Amino acid sequence: MTFNPLEQRGIPLDRQVRSWRELDVAPIDPDHCDPYTRCRIITMNGIEVEAILFSHQLARHTADPEIKRQLARVRYVEAQQQKVVNWLLPGVSSVLETTIAYEQVAVDLTAWVARMEPDPYLKQAYQFGVLEDFDHLYRYANLYEMIEHRKAESIVDGLTEVMPGRPTRFHHRDPVDNVRDPYAKDATNPLSKLHALTIMSAEQQTMNFYMNTGPTYMEPIARRLYQEIGLIEEEHVTHYESLVDPGETWWEQLVNHEYNECYLYYSFMEQESDPKVRAIWELHLNMELEHLHAACDLMRRHDGRDPAEVLAPELPNVLTFEPNKAYVRELLATQIDLTTLGAGYVREAHERFEAMQARLHGDEAPPSDQVMAEHQDMFDREYRLETEGEHPDPALREK
Amino acid sequence: MATSAPTPHAGDDNATDDDVVSLLMRQHGDIRNLFDEVESATGDERRDAFRRLVRLLAVHETAEEEVVHPFARRNLPGGDQVVDERLAEEREAKEVLASLEEADPDSPDFAERLRALRTAVQEHARAEERYEFTHIRRSGDAGRLAAMARGVKAAEAMAPTRPHPGVESGTANVLLGPLAALMDRTRDAVRSAMGG
Known part of the structure; x- marks a missing residue:
């Protein structure tokens, strides 16, 4: 891989705003599309939503009106990107x-990241989470x-299996046990930062999706299931966001966001089977390259540091949607009975866990x-x- | 590939079927499943699956015309317009359906037209769910929803939906002649189940 986003130029920012005609994209065919095309769309939507929300938070913490205006300019383009993607x-x-x-994304994206993650503590965090998303897929499929x-196979198309994971009832932990330890920003592999940002964004989008669409159902069991799994998404966002080093400055975080968007659009452009969708990934990559340069300028100006110090020297191996069946099965065989205690993992149901379970489930x-x-x-x-x-x-075979 | 047994058709599962909207939504899924079956089969199996699809579509649409649309017309604000739009979609789907009658199920042309039909049917089904069914659930009391469900179930009984052991040859005549008769019989069955 020789692609280095820091050395590439894209479409000038003042030519990135699109007209209604350009925004009016043709949707994919739900009955005949490549399931991983849909997964890439859902992932990139989550990434763009995080980009927009992060930029808003940054703007709210910025006094300088010129910087606010620059953030607004890039953010408007990101909002258009989100519209096109979703x-x-x-x-x-x-x-x-x-x-x-969404759950297929959660399973295959998290499993792939777990396989590739170099840091053992972070790897464990992804392995732990994927068994829960896997069980959510099974519940929603039913x-x-x-x-x-x-049948859910008409959606996942045999690329992802559907069967019990860690039973959903055991995902409800005392909130303090969802907080992980962060990586160390200056010591960690740059790839680990991209992984954490990607999974956090995907889970955050899932949380937002369930919290807003759950009540649109009229069937009582559907309303209740969305409530339950929606609360677990809250736990997952807590779990993954706490992996990110809070010592990164705002500007460093902005650079990481933009770099990650380049990485993912590049990755998806490389794998996309649908030519019309591929053209969008390519166009958006060419937009993101300029967002990255603008973010790097802000970091140089405000932090007095060269962004190259915190980024990978070149783009890592492309992030790939592919089946992870053997890997998930290995985790099912070895990690299904784990829970968290503090920032670590244990096999026994400890007191705080039991108390939360009793409080939430009562006797039903x-x-x-x-x-x-x-x-x-x-x-x-x-x-x-x-x-x-x-x-x-x-114990989890069908009776 | 180990998957669970086939999903039974609406009415053949153990659901209580006391809510016409749930029943029709499940039937929309049954229709979609049959499209999958037609697309993945070839030769005589495809012919047979296609014939079952056509029959289920005919029975389903007839039941909706008899049970759902009249209720929507009477009880929903702007019901006339909503129903007119659904009927226009149904007419369009029926035309595509009729055009498939002469086609050889194994020709590429058939596959293309089947796909156009599938798109039209799916868009129609979702429009019903969003613009008609939601309001029916809101404005119909439990007794009314159950009575309408009985009407739809009577219609379902008119469509043999499982694969036949012996496969008849060709699709000729399955559509217009017998189909029109099937729709008439369905209409009578619905009216009688709902108390005339």
């Missing part, structure tokens, strides 16, 4: 269909068959268990997609 999703998809695609009579089954019971009543079976054989954990 509007690739088709209007004919239901919220639940899109939800299942809800989907109940409400729409469709959580919505994630109720959905399985209701599905069982309706179909006399559950829904699973086990393409590589039976579940690795004998």
